[in-house]
Amino acid sequence: AMGRTNQLPDNLPQLQNLIKRDPESYRAEFEQQYRRYESNLQVFLLQPSEDAKSLSELTMFIGQVANCYPDLVGEFPEQLCEILKRHASALNPEIRMMFCRALMLLRNKNLISPSSLFELFFQLFRCPDKLLRKTLYNFIIQDIKNLNTGHKDNKLNRTLQNFMYTMLSDSNEMAAKMSLTVMADLYHRKVWNDAKTVNVISTACFSKFTKVLSASLRFFLGQDKQDSASDGDSEExxxxxxxxxxxxxxxxxxxxxxxxxxxxxxxxxxxxxxxxKQNTDFSAIHLLHDPQGFSERLFKQLQKCNESFEVRLLYIIVISRVVGIHQLFLFNFYPFVQRFLQPHQRDVTKILLSVAQASHELVPPEIIRPIIMTIANNFVSERNSGEVMGVGLNAVREICSRCPLAMTEDLLRDLTQYKTRHDKSVTTAARSLIQLYRRINPAMLLRKDRGKPTEASTELQTSEYGQLVVRDYIPGTEALPEVPEIDESDPVQDGWEICSNASDNDGSWIDVSSDEESKVPTEDPTEQMDPETKVQKAQAISQMRIITQEEFQKVKAQQAAKEVLPAARKRKVVTLNEQQSGELVALNDIELVHKRRPHDRESRMALVLAGREDREKFGRKKAKMDPFASTTNKEKLKKKPFMMVREKMKKKKSGRSFRDKQLALRASLLKRAKHY
Structure with missing residues (x-):
């Protein structure tokens, strides 16, 4: 035992194990190692760039057992922080990593405050050490997530956010980029998903570094790389x-x-x-404090920037989404984008998507009308292919769905003439434009394109620019009963328990007809009402009672039925899914082009090979145990050349039955008779 104890100063893992079991018995040994650490540190500070293996081992040893002697290691964290602040770039990479790992151990044992440690780690992002940056990044994300588990530490969050605001404008590109990545990752993990985080990230859109501003722009597009395995909700x-x-x-x-x-x-x-599904999150745009000023500054920077086309395209998409979601006025943006609307333009569908996204009903029609004319002249013309014409018509439809007054009657009637063109992509796009204006303004269409009048078209009120149609009732509530239906099967209604009569309950079964259970009203209750009566009933129901979620579904089905079924006709109640237009335009709505199936051999073979993926191979189910084993005579016969087995085939033919010979002779005689 004495010999093993004498070896303890040289065997740090064994001493570490013993100290964790019984700290007080090995206090003297720890003090000896701590004095050894201090002496090695003094020598190391004379030449910080040298490698010091013994110092790194002592540092990790003290970091592992520091919680056992907090009174002796009070100055240990401050010493490491001071060394890293002064000599971070001059330190040996292994020694620097070891010091950081020791500080992580101390942070996990709560022996150092998180604010001071994180500020140091953010400054270490400037070091040209990729492994160190990745290690610090993972630790910062995980520690902040643990600190905000259960309840959020708002004081610490505000301190770190203020510090990161200064780091985003740091002169070192890598430090600014890593700080931005940390904030974006914490936002997507729903740790820092507040408005202050979003507005701090928005300042990075005006950075002088291309990587930083492109990463911040992608953040607002919801295109950053998200860790799907970080949250338990993402598990399927x-x-x-x-x-x-x-x-x-x-x-x-x-x-x-x-x-x-x-x-x-x-x-x-x-x-x-x-x-x-594509994991995208657009809620950050809603949390901007000053979206009008943000979009104006972005557009001003876009006009004078000399970045690549990919970065300028990011600018255009972000500006269009901010303008469309917040319904802002940025009139100079539309003529700027108009010059890119050419069929040969790179990523022209994304530019068309941005134009449609930036259009809304508050923009004056004379601002949007030149863009629609440019798209119609450049895309919807006979000199272009069917796919280009289909994309142009789809883009016009998406713009007009958000700003219907921008379309002129003459242009609309010209575009709807393409419904009879012998190209499915063009006819589908033209008919979708007709369907749009049948719903919002049928009077602009030709009489033959308006379709049969529906109840919704008779109630339609066309509004001018700036005019709002305000109703004091919810359309469609006339289909609901004036008195809410009470579910008698529920024993509790309005907080009162309904008691059944004892004489009714004799312990026997009650026969219930299945026809009564499945009885559903098939006729529309509003069929015999005139429009004024419907409005009065809708006003009474909307103002005098609370509508439940089930009744809202009935109201949606009633409104959808008005758009489908004729106005003057006896009709039944139908249930339809109402198409809700979101606040963002999908790229697939513009690129939705119907092509003919290719008939050449290469494309057909590509389809065949694509269909064979993830499919079991035909043939022998049970494979050989040894692929080099011998084959049977039957398998050898299949691989023989034909000239070797020709005589055997003749013998097989000669051995046919009388019936087979009779059928073969009959077939040959019939074939010979046809030639004559």
């Missing part, structure tokens, strides 16, 4: 690949079990690919 329901593997691992090993396992894994991967 159903078994995972590990569950399937473990389930088959416990069963008997066989070829059939292996085939079943592979089939289950392929089905799981196919389901994941189908259910995978």
């Amino acid at each position: 329901e159903g078994p995972s690949a590990r569950d399937i593997i473990m389930r088959f691992a416990t069963n008997k090993k066989s070829t059939r079990a292996k085939a079943k396992r592979d089939k289950a894994l392929k089905a799981l991967n196919r389901h994941k690919r189908k259910s995978k």
Whole structure:
């Protein structure tokens, strides 16, 4: 035992284990190691760039057992922080990493405040050490997430956000970029999803570094890389690949079990690919304090920037989304984008998407009208292909759906003439434009394109620019009963318990007809009402009672039925899904071009090969145990040249039955008779 104790100064892992078990018994040994650390540190500070293996080992040893002697190591964290602040760039990379790991250990043991440590780590982002930056980044994200678990530490969050505001304008590009990445990641993890974080990130859009401003612009587009495995909510329901593997691992090993396992894994991967959606988040644009000033500054920077086309396209998309979501006035933006509206322009569909996104009903029609004319002249013309014309018509439709007054009657009637063109993409786009104006303003269409009048078209009120149609009732509530229906099966109504009569309950079963349970009203209750009566009933119901969620679904179905069914006709109640237009335009709505299926051999073979993916191969199910084993005579016969087996084939033919010979002779005689 004495010999083992004498070896303790040289065996730090063993001493660390013993100290954690019994700190007080090994206090003297720890003090000896701490004095050794201080002497090595004094020597190391004379030449900080040198490698000091013993110092790094002592530093990690003290960091592991510092919580056992907090009175002795009070100055230890401050010493490490001071060394890293003064000599961060001059330190050996391994020593610098070891000091940072020791500070992480101290932070996990709550021996150092998070604010001072994070400020130091953000300053260390300036070091040209990729591994160090990645390690610090992961630690900062995880520690801030742990600090805000349960309840948020608002004081610490405000301190760190104020410090990051200064780091975003740092002269070092990498430090600014890493600070921005930390804030964006914390926002997507819903740790810092407040307005202050978004507005601090918005200042990075005006950075002098291209990487920083492009990353901040992608943040507002929801295109940054998000860690889907960070939150438990992102896990999909159903078994995972590990569950399937473990389930088959416990069963008997066989070829059939292996085939079943592979089939289950392929089905799981196919389901994941189908259910995978693009993870985007546009809520950051809603949290901007001054969207008008933000968009004006962005547009001013766009006009004078000399960046690549990808960065300028990011500017255009972000400005259009801010203008469209907040319905801002930025009149100079539309003529600026108008010069890019050419079919040969790179990423022209995204530019068309931005124009549609920046259009809203508060923009004067004379501002949007030149853009629609440019699209119609450059895209919807006979010299372009059908796909280009379809994209142009789709873009016009999306712009007019947000700003209907920008379309003129003559241009609309010219564009609707393409509904009879012999190109499916063009006809589909032209008919979708007709359907749009049937719903919002049928009077602008030709009489033959207006379709049959519906109840919705008779109630339609066309508004001028700046005019709002205000109603004192909810349209469609005339289909609801004036007295809310009471569910008698619910024992509690309005807080009162309904008691049944004892004489009615004799303990026997009550026969309930299945026809009464499934009885659903098929006729519309508003069929015999005139328009004035409908309005009066809707006013009474909207103002005198509370409408439930189920009744709102009935109201939506009633409004959808008005757009589909004729006005003067006996009709039944229908349930339709109302198409809700979101605040963002989808790129697929503009690129929705219907093409003919290609008929050349290459494209057909590509479709065939694509359909064979994730499909079992035909042929022998049970594979050989040894692929180099010998084959059977039957398999050898299949691979022989034809000249070797020709005589055997003749013998097989001569051995035919009488009936087979009779049929063959009859077929040959019929074939010979046809030639004559």
